[in-house]
Amino acid sequence: MCAYNPAEPMPDSIRCVVMTAPRAPLELRRVPAPKPAPGGATLEMVASEVCGTDVHLYHGRLAGVPYPIVPGHVSVGRVLETQGPLSDVEDGDVGVGRLVTFYDVFGTCGACWHCLVAKAATRCPHRRVYGITTGLDEGLLGGWTERIELKPGVRVLPLPEDVTVEDFMGGGCGLPTGFHAVERAEIALGDTVVVQGSGPVGLNALVFAQLAGALRVLVTGAPAARLAHARRLGAEEVLDVGETRDPAERVRWVRERTRGRGADVVIEATGNPEAVVEGLEMLRDGGRFVVVGQYTDAGDVTLNPHRHVNRRHASILGCWGYEYTHLHRSVLMLARHRRRFAWSQLVTREYPLGEASRALADMEALAVVKVLIRPGLDA
Numbered sequence: 411m412c413a414y415n416p417a418e419p420m421p422d423s424i425r426c427v428v429m430t431a432p433r434a435p436l437e438l439r440r441v442p443a444p445k446p447a448p449g450g451a452t453l454e455m456v457a458s459e460v461c462g463t464d465v466h467l468y469h470g471r472l473a474g475v476p477y478p479i480v481p482g483h484v485s486v487g488r489v490l491e492t493q494g495p496l497s498d499v500e501d502g503d504v505g506v507g508r509l510v511t512f513y514d515v516f517g518t519c520g521a522c523w524h525c526l527v528a529k530a531a532t533r534c535p536h537r538r539v540y541g542i543t544t545g546l547d548e549g550l551l552g553g554w555t556e557r558i559e560l561k562p563g564v565r566v567l568p569l570p571e572d573v574t575v576e577d578f579m580g581g582g583c584g585l586p587t588g589f590h591a592v593e594r595a596e597i598a599l600g601d602t603v604v605v606q607g608s609g610p611v612g613l614n615a616l617v618f619a620q621l622a623g624a625l626r627v628l629v630t631g632a633p634a635a636r637l638a639h640a641r642r643l644g645a646e647e648v649l650d651v652g653e654t655r656d657p658a659e660r661v662r663w664v665r666e667r668t669r670g671r672g673a674d675v676v677i678e679a680t681g682n683p684e685a686v687v688e689g690l691e692m693l694r695d696g697g698r699f700v701v702v703g704q705y706t707d708a709g710d711v712t713l714n715p716h717r718h719v720n721r722r723h724a725s726i727l728g729c730w731g732y733e734y735t736h737l738h739r740s741v742l743m744l745a746r747h748r749r750r751f752a753w754s755q756l757v758t759r760e761y762p763l764g765e766a767s768r769a770l771a772d773m774e775a776l777a778v779v780k781v782l783i784r785p786g787l788d789a
């Protein structure tokens with residue numbers, strides 16, 4: 411896609427935010443409006459999230475990102491134009507004007523060894539992700555834009571009737587990610603669960619752990635504003651890791667609350683490699699430990715295989731991305747439980763396209779839980 415040359419007339423153009431390279435100032439560009447390919451669609455963007463992934467993109471911490479890129483991987487929009495019927499998995503036709511989100515992953519082949527034999531579709535080498543592995547050269551395939559193109563085969567999911575944009579976007583990518591982590595954890599009725607991390611993934615893991623039958627969930631995280639949400643969302647107790655800086659003291663905090671045994675399940679959602687060792691120390695013998703926070707390579711840690719894994723009889727599980735099923739079921743759960751958990755309150759600030767840099771800075775400073783880009787605010 412060519413950038414707009416202001417000397418040429420461009421009747422049908424839209425604006426988008428472009429990240430040209432790591433740490434380069436974001437650019438607000440005017441580009442030709444996207445046209446759907448056969449079997450595809452375009453959406454008028456209503457809201458797109460700014461999340462930790464976008465901060466990683468900005469810092470150049472993700473491998474193989476095709477800059478320049480339009481960021482924004484989880485979004486809500488209205489169907490503007492389709493080329494052929496657009497259907498969802500449940501009700502069939504999704505008409506023009508419908509408020510939808512979409513599974514941000516496409517290109518998963520269903521034919522490779524990972525897809526067919528290992529049944530690990532999130533590790534399919536052909537898998538692409540909107541706003542993360544899609545460069546501007548390929549089209550408008552990120553959410554920080556007035557209009558986005560849905561490639562043929564992208565799975566759309568209409569928002570359930572009583573779910574608002576703010577409800578869904580308050581969950582954002584943390585909703586299906588936290589859901590997937592809890593599925594991996596196989597929480598049993600009556601379990602005591604520790605969630606390490608009070609960002610969007612940790613907060614959603616806290617919610618779904620309760621819905622999965624946990625007796626209680628303890629949350630370690632920071633800063634205070636995020637921990638206040640953890641309390642509101644049902645954490646029995648929270649520990650501020652900014653105040654309690656000694657990991658041994660944090661482990662003791664968990665052990666004191668579990669008769670010295672440790673938690674049945676620990677879900678790591680911090681992004682800090684040191685948290686993995688700390689989490690294993692918090693785990694009871696025979697417990698399950700899910701690592702979902704290490705989305706980028708933040709370095710190595712030393713653990714003791716005898717003490718942390720073998721003798722502890724620990725199950726340690728990684729959790730990479732999410733499949734369509736996690737998005738679908740987590741949205742149904744959000745619709746059912748939206749009054750109890752009020753995900754919409756996680757949306758801390760909203761910015762127009764022209765202020766995307768401020769949104770990114772907020773996210774980087776952890777000053778917010780969820781920041782949205784709303785192109786409509788520019789008008």
Ligand SMILES: [Zn+2]
Pocket residue numbers: 518519520521522523524525526534535536
């Ligand atoms: Zn595949």
Ligand SMILES: [Zn+2]
Pocket residue numbers: 459460461462463464483484582583584
């Ligand atoms: Zn995200």
